[in-house]
Amino acid sequence: MVKKIRILKHFLSTKHFTDPITLQKYQEQKLQKLFSGLKGSFYPRSHQLSDFPIINKKIFMENFDAINQVGISYDYALKTALDAEACRDFSPKIDGITVGLSSGTSGSRGLFLVSDEESSQWAGYILRRMLPKPYWQQHKIAFFLRANSNLYESVTSSLVSFSFFDLQIPLQEHIGTLNTLQPTLLIAPAQVLRLLAQTPHLTIAPKKIISVAEVLEAEDKARIEQRFGVIVHQVYQCTEGFLAHTCEHGTLHLNEDLVVIEKKWIDVAQRRFSPIITDFNRTTQPIIRYQLDDILVASDSKCPCGSVFTPIEKIEGRCDDILTMRSLEGEMYLLFPDFIRRAIITCDAPIHEYQVIQKGDTLEIFIDPFSSWQGVDEALHMLYHTHGIVPLHHRFYPWSPLPLKQKRRRVYQQ
Ligand SMILES: [Zn+2]
Structure with missing residues (x-):
């Protein structure tokens, strides 16, 4: 009950900002509060954000013991998380602090510590940003997840109900339940939404659809919108924080009332950057x-x-989705995954599915139907020519579906 009240408090206190000065003042005040409360040896004693070192997951994990403010050691947290996983307990705790383990798509394992207050805050905020208006109506939320989570159970009330759909179970087995439930809000990874949009016997008509956890490609977005007659919203969230959500116009906005986001430019001309985040509210394990x-x-x-x-125009993927090429002059050239995607889907042959993996100077290309390989081959050579880069060798294979529990990455480097 206490938790529900906390969530409601955060739901109600989440505001919209329409004046840049007000937002700036708000952020400054939040940063000062965060800096004043810092203990331990890792972060500098400073009230200037620019004095803090820029870190990444590796540094964050290597300094786990010095960064967290509750005196929990990495070894003990890891043991607790692994023991819990073995007995399928999804919210292991140490002294009231939840320990989360993230595998991460690029291999390195992450350990996260969250207090009850932080998780209530997170739940209140995300509900405020996700629920369709008016808020005071019956909301039936269907949530497709790769791993179970009991984070939302405490939110269930007479107005809001959550139903989990486990992606380890074949999608067809969920259709009947979805038809009976008739969710008002449907939340799922992009590829699951796409498959649902192609399912003929599905009779649901959600008021709002939200794509999570994977890159939402323009052609998938269009297909889903056409089938369900509503726009597809997105949330951009990871273990490190809830970073962006779409407004009623479908534009993705950074959640700058939760985080300060500095831009590490990858390519200024093409407006591509990696975010450097500072979260105002994570005090158990400060993310600065x-x-x-x-x-x-x-x-x-x-x-x-x-x-x-x-x-934000879009989230394009992860840094290791960028292909490393050579220009004709012999310089290193970064080819963004979106160029490969566009070349393939606009080629002169039918493409239902594809996946592209760079291994050194070879691209392994999986396509369905396989008979389209020549069209893809030509389209990619055209792309190399346009960018003035040295062509890669192509190896074509028939595409076969991956289990839904695996996160989809269509283009990446191995
Ligand atoms: Zn907007």
Whole structure:
């Protein structure tokens, strides 16, 4: 009950910001509060964000004991998390602090510590940003997840109900339950939404659809919207924080009332950057100037919703989705995954599914139907020519579906 009240408090206190000065003052005040409360040896004693070192997951994990403010050691937290996983307990705790283990797509394991207050705050905020208006109506939320989570159970009330759909079970087995439930809000990874949009016997008509956890590609977005007749929203969230959400116009905005996001530019001309995040509210394991491995594309237009939160054109993937090429002059050349995607889907042959993996100077290309390989081959050579880069060798294979519990990455480097 206490938790529900806390969540409601955070739900109600989440505001919209339409004035840049107000947001700036708010952020400054939150930063000062965060800095004043810091203990331990890792972070500097300073009230200037620029004095803090820029860190990444590796540094964050190597300094786990010195960074967390509750005196929990890495070894003990890891043991607790692994023991819990073995007996399928999804929220192991040490002295009231939840320990989370994230495998991460690029291999390195992450250990996260969250207090009850932090998780209530997170739940209140995310509900406020996700629920369709009016808030005071019956919300039935269908949530497709790769791993179970009991984070939301405490939110269930007479107005809001959560139903989990486990992605380890074949999608077809969920259709009947979905039809009976008739969810008002459907939340799932992009590829699951796409498959649902192609399912003929599905009779649901959600008021809002939210894509999570994977890159939402424009053609998938269009297909899903066409089938369900509503726009597809997105949330951009990871273990490190809840970083962006779409407004009613479908524009993705950074959650700048939760985090300060500095930009580490990868390519200024193409507006691509990696976010460096500072979270105001994580005090158990403070996240300050933490650089993520994601590629975001900044937007150059203003959103009509009036929010001052920075608009983002899209989330393109992770840094290791970028292919490393050579220019004809022999310089290193970064080819962003979006160019490969566009070349393939616009080629002169039908493409239902594909996956591209770079291994050294070879691209392994999996496609369905396989008979389209020549069209893809030509399209990619055209792309190399346009960019002035040395062509890679192509090896074609028939595409076969991956289990849904695996996160989809269509283009990446191995
Ligand atoms: Zn907007």
